[in-house]
Amino acid sequence: MAVSLSKGGNISLEKAAPGMTNAIVGLGWDPRTTDGAQFDLDASALLCGANGKVRTDADFVFYNNLSGDNNSVVHQGDNRTGEGEGDDEQIRISLNKVSPDVAKISFIASIDQADARGQNFGQVANAYIRVFDADDPTNTTKGVRFDLGEDASTETALIFGEVYRNGSEWKFRAIAQGYSTGLAGVISDFGLQVG
Amino acid sequence: MSTRTDLPFIRRRARPASSAAPPAAEPAGASEPSMAVADFLRGRSARPGRAPAQPAIPSAGVSLDLGESPSRGPEPATQASNPLDLDAQPAATAPETGTAMIASRHRRLIRHDLALPGVTAGERRRLDRADPVVQLTRAQSAFGSLHLEPVVPQGAHLTLGAAYQVGGLQGVVLPALRNMGPDQRSPIFRVSAGGLVVNLRKITAVGRFLIYAVLSQQDGRMPGGTVVVTTYGGARLELPLTTEPTFGAQALLSAYVVEGQIVLRAEHDPFSGTLHQVCDAYGFSELTWRDSFTPLV
Numbered sequence: 293m294a295v296s297l298s299k300g301g302n303i304s305l306e307k308a309a310p311g312m313t314n315a316i317v318g319l320g321w322d323p324r325t326t327d328g329a330q331f332d333l334d335a336s337a338l339l340c341g342a343n344g345k346v347r348t349d350a351d352f353v354f355y356n357n358l359s360g361d362n363n364s365v366v367h368q369g370d371n372r373t374g375e376g377e378g379d380d381e382q383i384r385i386s387l388n389k390v391s392p393d394v395a396k397i398s399f400i401a402s403i404d405q406a407d408a409r410g411q412n413f414g415q416v417a418n419a420y421i422r423v424f425d426a427d428d429p430t431n432t433t434k435g436v437r438f439d440l441g442e443d444a445s446t447e448t449a450l451i452f453g454e455v456y457r458n459g460s461e462w463k464f465r466a467i468a469q470g471y472s473t474g475l476a477g478v479i480s481d482f483g484l485q486v487g
Numbered sequence: 488m489s490t491r492t493d494l495p496f497i498r499r500r501a502r503p504a505s506s507a508a509p510p511a512a513e514p515a516g517a518s519e520p521s522m523a524v525a526d527f528l529r530g531r532s533a534r535p536g537r538a539p540a541q542p543a544i545p546s547a548g549v550s551l552d553l554g555e556s557p558s559r560g561p562e563p564a565t566q567a568s569n570p571l572d573l574d575a576q577p578a579a580t581a582p583e584t585g586t587a588m589i590a591s592r593h594r595r596l597i598r599h600d601l602a603l604p605g606v607t608a609g610e611r612r613r614l615d616r617a618d619p620v621v622q623l624t625r626a627q628s629a630f631g632s633l634h635l636e637p638v639v640p641q642g643a644h645l646t647l648g649a650a651y652q653v654g655g656l657q658g659v660v661l662p663a664l665r666n667m668g669p670d671q672r673s674p675i676f677r678v679s680a681g682g683l684v685v686n687l688r689k690i691t692a693v694g695r696f697l698i699y700a701v702l703s704q705q706d707g708r709m710p711g712g713t714v715v716v717t718t719y720g721g722a723r724l725e726l727p728l729t730t731e732p733t734f735g736a737q738a739l740l741s742a743y744v745v746e747g748q749i750v751l752r753a754e755h756d757p758f759s760g761t762l763h764q765v766c767d768a769y770g771f772s773e774l775t776w777r778d779s780f781t782p783l784v
Binding site (some may be wrong): 337354355404475486 | 605606607608623624625627628629630631688690693718719720721732747
């Protein structure tokens with residue numbers, strides 16, 4: 293059974309998924325209520341240096357920049373096939389290829405046009421993030437998962453979790469930090485400007 | 488109305504005399520959109536298919552040298568002790584598995600830098616004849632919407648519309664004819680009497696678009712004033728308008744999406760035409776028409 297974390301918890305990926313070199317970070321959610329308006333959530337990743345900021349704007353991997361750090365981090369797009377236990381979006385990380393100066397990778401989900409549509413994460417249920425071995429995806433004993441619960445209300449973007457270096461290993465931390473300023477607010481905290 | 492002698496130029500947008508200058512070298516592996524936008528920036532044909540094939544010339548900017556001495560990154564971030572840490576043992580002391588060595592033997596690919604001016608949040612930029620081009624960042628090109636608003640003298644009116652290429656298909660939006668496109672349920676382009684909005688969430692599907700003005704067919708003169716383009720982050724681009732007479736339609740602003748980044752160019756085109764002619768001249772030749780100002784939608 294994959295390791296289940298609570299908010300703030302962390303674990304070594306070598307422990308959670310021994311031998312993993314290619315990781316898939318899967319994010320999932322269910323819109324709880326709809327008023328007829330389309331409910332569109334997007335996953336993205338921010339590759340940060342040791343100072344917690346991105347090195348360049350190319351370190352922002354999202355729907356308009358599907359890969360970063362020389363393709364070591366690749367956004368897989370929407371998963372509508374049912375593969376991967378229903379992840380809505382997935383991001384693949386080649387852990388061995390991530391540049392040494394990338395200290396952590398944060399994973400974010402945001403609601404498109406949240407303000408215009410009056411939508412927020414209070415209307416989203418069953419949000420989770422999980423990390424599993426891309427080369428052994430059906431092995432349910434490997435990997436780590438964090439269910440975010442129902443804490444969010446007015447937030448329009450959430451940092452679900454992060455994968456970070458700890459010495460020579462990679463670890464995962466469950467975060468669930470919300471932003472009411474959307475994805476633009478999140479990325480500004482990581483040193484990017486929308487402009 | 489006299490016979491038009493400028494139609495060949497409008498259609499081709501290439502003056503024979505100006506083609507003497509050799510084309511700039513393309514970076515190795517330059518994608519077709521990059522070549523097309525190079526033409527676009529030089530003011531040549533807007534039709535991607537017309538760009539002559541150019542051999543890929545290796546660029547000094549993209550190196551395949553695998554032997555460069557790597558620069559060591561900063562010390563890995565250490566994490567403070569956390570009561571929720573599920574690891575019982577201290578940080579692993581195992582020797583490096585070669586991960587860093589493998590990663591550092593390869594330099595990161597350099598993106599194609601078009602060396603075009605950008606615009607920052609809160610900045611106000613005039614797109615005049617001397618400085619008509621601006622390149623938005625990937626975030627500017629994908630967040631929120633791009634708003635285009637005509638600001639014209641009192642009593643005057645200017646109708647904006649757009650021709651677009653999305654997913655290989657061409658279409659138009661024009662007030663009172665087709666206000667939204669290409670998908671009415673989830674449009675990328677929305678036009679109204681007050682201006683035009685481009686939904687950038689779907690910019691990945693957009694190849695290029697052209698913003699044009701349609702004038703009253705009784706008068707046909709541009710009203711003067713300015714078209715104001717605003718990004719999600721508040722950057723503001725201003726395109727001054729002339730008061731010249733036209734044949735009814737005038738290209739104002741063209742845009743290419745190059746590797747996820749929108750490159751905007753104020754056209755300042757001295758020639759005008761019917762809407763059909765203008766769309767054709769800028770490469771939107773797959774449209775079909777009821778008459779010279781009414782596309783079939």
